[in-house]
Amino acid sequence: MEEIKRSISEELVESYMNYSMSVIIGRAIPDVRDGLKPVQRRILFSMNELNLKNSGPTKKSARIVGEVMGKYHPHGDMAIYDALVRMAQDFTMRYPLVHGQGNFGSIDRDPPAASRYTEAKLSKIAEEMLEDIEENTVDMVPNFDETLKEPVVLPSKIPQLLLNGASGIAVGMATSIPPHNIGEVADLISKFIDNPEMTDDEVASLLKGPDFPTGGIVMDSEAIRNIYRTGRGSIVIRSRTSIEDHKNRSRIIVTEIPYGVSKASLIEQIAEYAKNSKENIISDIRDESDKEGLRIVIEIARNADANIVLNRLLKHTALETHFAVQMLVIDHGKPKLMNLKQIIKAFIDHRYEVIKRRSEYEFEKFSKRAHIVEGLIKASRAIGTVVDIVKNSRDLESAIDSLTKILEVSREQAEAIMDMKLQRLTTLEHAKLDEEYKNLIESMGRLHALLGSDRMIMEEIKKDMEYIKSKYGDARRSEISQSTENINIEDLIPDDEIVVTITHNGYVSATKLESYKMQSRGGKGNISIRTREDDYVEHTFVTTKLSYTGFITNLGKFYFIKNYNFQENEKGSKGKLILNYFNLSPNEKVKSVISIGHTLDPSKDMWIATKSGKIKRISLSEFSFKSNGVLAIKLEDGDEVVDSALTDTNEKNIIALSTLKGFVNAFKDEDVRKMGRMAMGIRGIRLHEGDEVVSMIVLKADEADKVQLLTITEKGLGKRSPFSDYPIHKRGSQGVRNLRLTAKNGLVVSTAKVVEDDEIIAVTANGKAIRFKVSDLSVTSRNTQGFRCVDLDPEDKVVAFTPLRGIDS
Structure with a gap:
């Protein structure tokens, strides 16, 4: 044996490519002509050989599988049986090719019974695919052991590829072709024959769309047109x-x-x-x-x-799925992506070849028969001479020789004369021979004309299409919708005004605004949410169902939610814990809530303050509405967000940072430039050692003379001072002292902007909530100790407070 030297990489590439093409052509991808994969074709051919016609009895599936496996498809019996089962399922095949008897599975994905229990035979429409296969209409090739012949492709009077579609995964490629309605496809083929110069767009516009065996609604007819033009795309199917x-x-x-x-x-x-x-x-x-x-x-x-x-x-x-379309087929032994026009043309070319070969076969058969009948007619007219020749001949061979010479007939005619029965000598039989000869000549003339005219062959194809439409045509099952709309829940939700209320402990309630009655001045107000003793309402705002609410956490993440997602409650109900709406990490807490509106308005800026004194200004347009949260600020180790607020870019604002040890630094918003989402912010206040920011105050420049800053300490002392007492410094400075700290008052809990009519709720470490009026505290100068505003039990302390404003005040 000659030694061949080559690199291992070349050998692997060639071997893998050979294997790939074997899988693509020999198993997974259908032929464009009959729309069948090899295993399907072999099953139908074997059932035809077993004479399992639709009009006859069924036969055990195991017998059919054994026939296919032993003669034509040397692979596993389960692969053959699975293909047989699929061809019998009316929820898989739009026009089943096998008539099954027994359990062939269900739409619930229940498995079929074993092949020894089920029986099958060809469906009527499958017989149309095998018609004329004995008349040399298709090429026959040796089977795997070269003992039998099998067809390369079936004659297939029906356009099976489009009727039942196909699916298959090969090596490096896949096919997925949807099924269609037989009447619509037949009409399209006829129209294409009449006008073969149609463009891809014109062909695509003539077919409504897929027709699935399970029905459903196929969305977006324009997407379907595009698939027919290109051969690939995606179809949305809705229940x-x-x-x-x-x-x-x-x-x-x-x-x-x-x-x-x-x-x-x-x-x-x-x-x-x-x-x-x-x-x-x-x-x-x-x-x-x-x-x-x-x-x-x-x-x-x-x-x-x-x-x-x-x-x-x-x-x-x-309930709604996407059907990915990839019209990949085998064309002349090679995989090829085809559009609708190419598939239609390939089927017509196949049928043209089948009809031409069938006509040639029939012409030759009729020609031979006419030749024989011509000899029989000669013999019947000279019957006496024939009898004498036969009677006086020594043997059969000499009788044939004498007939050929005396009657001037061919050897084939002479042999037919010798085989002729005596009954053919009657006058009636002689008339029958004349009639048969006349019919044969007419048939030969018709076939000769057909073989000489492409147009007549095309008319034959059209007649076939009319036949299959009239015999197998049925109503469309899938509705084609013109709609291109995606599922949009919001189209069904009225953008009603609601009141969103959020408590200190994280309970959220949404209530229709109309639930709140208009009250005269001095009324006691409405309870918008029922809270526990250790909880209180921290945020209340009027918004709409289709608006967004934003939540900023201590870890710097910005969460968004459309307000209609909040559970809508009756006025006064407890609400739902905010953790039901977001997947927060164990050490993550909501620090601020912002009512955003319908869009991320680029004219709005968000301000974020951190514990370490950083301040960040970022346009709302930098964010996107993501359900799993968006990073709003990058934090250093140990730092966290303490507060946030929204401002209007076109307005002048003042920002003030309040610290644990009683300092406040107020500065103009123009001192802080806008930053990107991943920025860490810049210094807003220079902190003393051990100090940290506890809150951020944002107010418009023109309201600085109208508001006060309320500061409350952990030991219950509060101080209200005019904001005008706080000089405006540069960003990053130490600011001014806000409150004189002593052992009596403790550290600052928070500082907030208040007006005379506000009320305050303060919460203690032991879970008590104390409510009092801002007006109960006298206005004092900035650098004072303050007055007691919260009575505390021993060992208890204030941990948070918030002003009550708006609808619930």
Whole structure:
């Protein structure tokens, strides 16, 4: 044996490429002509050889699988049986090619019974694919052991590739072709034959779209047009649903689901989504499917909106899916991505070749028969001579020789004369021979004309299309929607005004604004949220359902939520813990809440203050609405956010930072430039050793003479001073003393902007909440000790306070 030297890399590349092409051509990708993969073609051919016609009895699937595996497909029996099963499933194939008897699986993904228990035969439409296969219409090649012949492709009168689609994964490539309606495809083929110069766009516009066996609604007809033009893309399939009122509740009825979706898995998905939902939206889900068809009933909770629930389910479950289209086929032995026009043309070319070869075969067969009949007619007209020749001949061979010479017939005619029965000598039989000869000549003339005219062959293809449409045409199952809209829950939500209330301990409540009655001056106000003794309302603002609320945490992350996601409560209810809306880390706490509005307004700036004295100004437009939070400031180790606020870029504002040891530094907003999201901020106040920032005050420049700063210490002393007492310094300075610290008053808890009519709630370490009026505290100069405003028990201290303003004051 000659030694071949080559590099291992070259050998591996060549071997892998050979293997890849073997998988692509020999297993996974269908042929563009008959739309079948090799295993499917071999199954149908073997069933035809077993004479398993649709009009006859079925045969055990195991027998069919054994026939296929032993003669044509030397692979595992399960691979063959799986392909057989899929061709029999009416929820997988738009037009099943196999008629199955027994358990062939279900739309719930229940497995089929073993092949020894099921039986099968060809479906009627599959017989159309095998018609004329004995008439030399397709090439036959040796099977794997070269003992038998198998077809390279089936004659296929039907455009199987488009009717049932295809799916398969090969090495480095995949195919996924959706099924279509047989009547629509037949009409398109006929129109293309009449006008073969149609453009890709014109062909694409003539086919409505896919028609899936499980029905459903196919969205965006323009996307479908684009797929037909290019051969690839994505189709959105939506379940067919309706909403019914039942016993004072709503329920969603699902009657059709997307192609390829398991009904049982879909029900599990919906149940799991309802279980994990932060709101009670679904009370029950049932499968009421029967012989009449599919029916899933989703009972909606009493306070939930069925339209919103449906849209959420469409978005988060397989009630709506995407079908990726990749029209990859085998064309002349090579994989090729084709568009709709190319697939149609390839099928027409295939049928042209089949009809031409069938006509040639029939012409030759009729020609031979006409030659024989011509000899029989000669013999019947000279029957006496024939009898004498036969009677006087020594043997058969001499009789044939005499006939050829005396009657001037060919050897084939002479042999046919010798085989002729005596009954053919009657006058009636002689007339029959004349009639047969006449018919043969007419058929030969028709076939000769057909073979000489491409137009006539094309008309034959059109007749085939009319035939299959009339015999197998049915109503479309999938609806084609013109809509291009994605699921948008917000389209169903009115942008009503609501009151959002957030407590110190993190409970959030959303209440309709109309729940609050208009009151005259001096009224006691409305309770917007019911709190525990150790809790109090820290933030209350009027907004709308479709607006955003922002939450800034001590770790510098900015969380966003659309307000309609807040559980809507009756006025006075407790609300829901904020941790139900965000996945905060164990050491992460919300430090500030901001009402943002409908958009991230670029004219709004967010200010962030950190414990170490850093200040940061950032435009709201730097952020994006992400549910898992956005980093608003990069923090050094040990630092954390203490406060934040929103300002208008076009207004002049004053920023003041208050510290633990009683200092305040006020400066103009123009001293701080805008920064990017990843910036760490700049120094806002120079801190003394051991000091830290506890709060940030933001006020408009024109209100500096109208407000006061309220400072409360941990030991319950409070001091109210006019803001005008605080000189404006440069950013980064030490500021001025805000309060004289002594052992009596302790460290500063916080400083806030207040006006005369505000009320204050202060919370202590032991969980007590004390409420008092700002007016109860006298206005004093900046550098004073203050007065007692909170009576504390021994060992207790103030930990936080907030002014009460707005709707709940």
